[in-house]
Amino acid sequence: MSSSQDTKQAHFNVFLRAAGHHAAAWRHPSTTPELTFQFDYYKRLALTAERGLLDSVFMADGYVGTGRRLEPFTLLSALAAVTTNLGLIGTVGTTYNEPFHVARKFASLDRISGGRSGWNIVTGHTDETAFNFGKQSHLEHSERYRWAEEFVEVTKQLWDSWEEDALVFDKAKGIQFDDSKLHEINYEGKVYKVKGPLNIPRPPQGYPVLVQAGSSESGKELAAQTAEVVFTAQPTLAEGKAFYADVKGRLARYGRTPDQILILPGFSPIIGDTRAEAQELEDELNSFHDIDRHIAALSERFGIDLTGYPLDAPVPEILNPKGIEDVNGSKSRHQLILDMLRSDANLTLRQVVNRLSAARGHLTFTGTPIEVADVIEQWLDEQGADGFNLMPPIYPEGLDSFIDKVVPELQNRGRFRTAYEGATLRENLGLAVPANRFSASAASGIASAN
Amino acid sequence: MSSSQDTKQAHFNVFLRAAGHHAAAWRHPSTTPELTFQFDYYKRLALTAERGLLDSVFMADGYVGTGRRLEPFTLLSALAAVTTNLGLIGTVGTTYNEPFHVARKFASLDRISGGRSGWNIVTGHTDETAFNFGKQSHLEHSERYRWAEEFVEVTKQLWDSWEEDALVFDKAKGIQFDDSKLHEINYEGKVYKVKGPLNIPRPPQGYPVLVQAGSSESGKELAAQTAEVVFTAQPTLAEGKAFYADVKGRLARYGRTPDQILILPGFSPIIGDTRAEAQELEDELNSFHDIDRHIAALSERFGIDLTGYPLDAPVPEILNPKGIEDVNGSKSRHQLILDMLRSDANLTLRQVVNRLSAARGHLTFTGTPIEVADVIEQWLDEQGADGFNLMPPIYPEGLDSFIDKVVPELQNRGRFRTAYEGATLRENLGLAVPANRFSASAASGIASAN
Structure with a gap:
């Protein structure tokens, strides 16, 4: 069934993650956590996603901790080949990288993949990360976002530094490049100073699709200014709708229109052929849950020691709004807890941790394929989402069941494509190739962007 | 035919490079320079190399200029999948990168490829590079090598920071990692300060195979200290033998033995079924040669203006030994010209440039497959090489003819493998997996490397 003009269709990304997104996924009998570092495992997941016509897969990253993941540039390039x-x-962070390297690697990945790359822009969040790069402490939250803004601006200018027709390869005349189509950028900001041009042609997509996942005030503003896809954690439709309206409402001040950004909340459906079957899987996953470890992990993430508090009493004062203001950690995740407390002030520490552990505060739902499709349809129709960032609770089964059971249901309802619209990620997401700032005005010689 | 114990066998790397290694390759009718940025082009070359049982392919890199190449981590990861x-x-440079990022990406590539990665360690060589990373000028030559030494030491410690059996994944007990097998490195040198551990397990090969291509005094010393494969430009057997003896002779002071390093000079054979046919191809390539452009490129590379000098008079004073001492450029390439002048003091500027343009000063040879095999055999037997870094003058034909005609001849002579010895690059090169510094002494808890 093809799409009707009146029916909003869903876009889906799949968030790759070790054995699955439930914190206890790796202990479930059906998962094989040893495969976390095997390319063939990710290849199988990617081929399943492609069989299901999903828009994309996503690999997160960080520069600290025990990892449990392959590095995104290398993994995604390998997946591009298959x-x-x-x-x-x-994900590529802006605080500990060089814009030139990041622009170059994305230009290369975009070319290898024929225009299928996307960049999830993050600023990182712990002092521990800083220690791996010779720094004493992590940058303060708003400072990180200022760096990120500059970083993204530099990479865009570098991608523009080759006009599309810069490559000539005129064998008879012996001319490989049209020098007038290569541009120094001579960027000089508060943080970065980069001459350019980049040493690889502009990506087929112009820029990789720019993705943002911060839901703090600075994160939302950076998203409105820069992002084309937003990953976000919105545990209820009410919160999803508020976030959706908030971010789309910020676009006008940057001269952008609502269709230039796709909002994809995380969604972790536990799917069973019957409700009972789905509930059984949820219970089984929760039975592997180790609450002490999760409280320790949460403590590390927020830089607040949450151990030792009673589990079944209301959440400790340290997690409440007053305590949060001073923390240079992950404000988005803090906001999530505030949202939970706002909707139910009596939540216990155990309940908060349980909700975060199921899918780290993202939307969860346990039910049949029909019911999962209902949830998706409702979020699309009520302006809560343009699609979802799928976070299967366990891999590979959680993805298989979505592809084999939910996708056909959505297709029958006219809510999902029955064939890829195009060859590039931008084409499938309905996003335009950004104009090259140099192409219109380029006359001759080396022009400067500043 | 299997190898005899008395017969030294060759190892071969293929140096990937746009349309080919002859400077005019892109103008030859058989090449398609437009494919330079197409993955399928490199995939075809890699599959040809694998069909020919070659040890490896190599992708160079740089952070300035018009590039004409895909970025190595992305390209090689994509090739790993096929x-x-x-x-x-x-190639990954040590002057403008972070050891943590480089260690992480190589660990990931090594894992994706099942232990087939190698790192060509370079220090970079122009101020133009510095301008793309917010720096005013490039580091001085010996300072760059000091940074490189530290950089490599940090990456090795990071690779060791996970013992091989750190991953446990005990579902019953709920234990994913053995914390006592993860180690902070707490490296603190003059340049780098890195806490660790790395956030990905140790590469299957322990470390990627470490490659070095600098042939300056500092380069040779870094090679003797660190490298397992050396790429080098040695235009004659006499020079090759001297270099071979020099580098192998330096190993003892680092407690290493001659079999722990493989010396692979660059080799650009122009192959024809008859001598006349081969000569015809060489003449054809030279007919596309644009000497003015090459003099300009050489000027840029050395930071010396060579334009305006008479082409057919002896080389200008500025290129002679006195002029070279002060240049913070590519000393190895300078040394090459000195070597040329030493063997023939009357060389003209045109002759020097012609020799560099054929394969940038590497060994060239024009002849039949039998004759090419003879050259290889002689270099192996006279201790000039452990094999070669193949630099086909034109792609793909130059590689095809080597694989289809020279490889079988070498196999018939017992000079090349008839099947891969192993699954990893180390196994095929006959190099051991380096011991993990933490594995022997690790008792419990977090140990420090310093």
């Missing part, structure tokens, strides 16, 4: 239409989105 | 035995060597 897939054809699937988008390939990777 | 090959099985072929080694994948990439």
Whole structure:
């Protein structure tokens, strides 16, 4: 069934993650956590996603901790070689990288994949990260976002530094490049100073699809200014709708229109052929849950020691709004807890931790494929989402069941594509190739962007 | 035919490079320079190399200029997904990168490829590079090598920071990692300060195969200290033998033995079924040669203006030994010219430039497959090489003819493998997996490397 003009269709990304998104997924009998570092495991997941016509897969990243993941540029490039239409989105942080390297690697990945790359822009969040790069402490939250803004601006200018027709390869005349189509950028900001041009042609997509996942005030503003896809954690439709309206409402001040950004909340459906079957899987996953470890992890993430508090009493004062203001940690995740407490002030520490552990505060739902499709349809129709960032609770089964059971249901309802619209990620997401700032005005010689 | 114990066998790397290694390759009718940025082009070359049982392919890199190449981590990762035995060597510079990022990406590539990665360690060489990273000028030559030494030491410690059996995944007990097998490195040198551990397990090969290509005094010393494969430009057997003896002779002071390093001079054979046919191809390539452009490129590379000098008079004073001492450029390439002048003091500027343009000063030879095999055999027997870094003058034909005509001849002579010896690059090169510094002494808890 093809799409009707009146029916909003869903976009889906799949968030790759070790054995699955439930914190206890790796202990479930059906998962094989040893495969976390095997390429063939990710290849199988990517081919499943592509069989299901999903828009993209996404690999997160960080520069500290025990990891449990392959590095995104290397993994996504390898996946590019074995897939054809699937988008390939990777996290790359702006605080400890060089814009030139990041622009170059994305230009290369975009070319290798024929225009299927996406960049999830993050600023990182712990002092522990800083220690791996010779720094004494992590940058303060708003300072990180200022760096990120500059970083993204530099990479965009570098991608523009080759006009599309800069490559000539005129064998008879012996001319490889049209020098007038290569541009120094001579960027000089408060943080970065980069001459350019980049040493690889502009990506087929112009820029990789720009993705943002911060839901703090600075994160939302950076998203409105820069992002084309937003990953976000919205545990209820009410919160999803508020976030959706908030972010789309910020676009006008940057001269952007609501269709230039796709909001994809995380969604972790536990799917069973019957409700009872789905509930059984949820219970089984929760039975592997180790609450002490999760409280320790949460403590590390927020830089607040939450151990020792009673589990079944209301959450400790330290997690409440007053305590949060001073923390240079992950404000988005803090906001999530505030949202939970706002909707139910009596939540216990155990309840908060349980909700975060199921899918780290993202939307969860346990039910049949029909019911999962209902949830998706409702979020689309009520302006809560343009689609979802799928976070299967366990891999590979959680993805298989979505592809084999939910996708056909959505297709029958006219809510999902029955074939890829195009060859690039931008084409499948309905996003335009950004104009090259140099192409219109380029006359001759080396022009400067500043 | 299997190898005899008395017969030294060759190892071969293939140096990937746009349309080919002859400077005019892109103008030859058989090449398609437009494919330079197409993954399928490199995939075809890699599959040819693997069909020929070659040890590895190599992708160079730089952070300035018009590039004409895909970025190594992304390209090699994509090639990993479509090959099985072929080694994948990439250049990554030490002056403008972070050891943590480089260690992490190589660990990931090594894992994706099942132990087939190699790292060509370079220090970079122009101020133009510095301008793309917010720096005013490039580091001075010996300072760069000091940074490189530290950089490599940090990455090795990071690779060791996970003992091989750190991953446990005990579902019953709920234990994913053995914390006592993860180690902070707490490295604190003059340049780098890195806490660790790395956030990905140790590479299957322990470390990627470490490659070095600097042939300056500092380069040779870094090679003797660190490298397991050396790429080098040695235009004659006499020079090759001297270099071979020099580098192998330096190993003892680092407690290493001659078999722990493989010396692979660059080799650009122009192959024809008859001598006349080969000569015809060489003449054809030279007919596309644009000497003015090459003099300009040489000027840029050395930071010396060579334009305006008479082409057919002896080389200008500025290129002679006195002029070279002060240049913070590519000393190895300078040394090459000195070597040329030493063997023939009357060389003209045109002759020097012609020799560099054929294969940038590497060994060239024009002849039949039998004659090419003779050259290889002689270099092996006279201690000039452990094999070669193949630099086909034109792609893909120059590689095809080597694989289809020279490889079988070498196999018939017992000079090349008839099947891959192993699954990893180390196994095929006959190099051991380095011991993990933490494994022997690790008792319990977090140990420090310093």
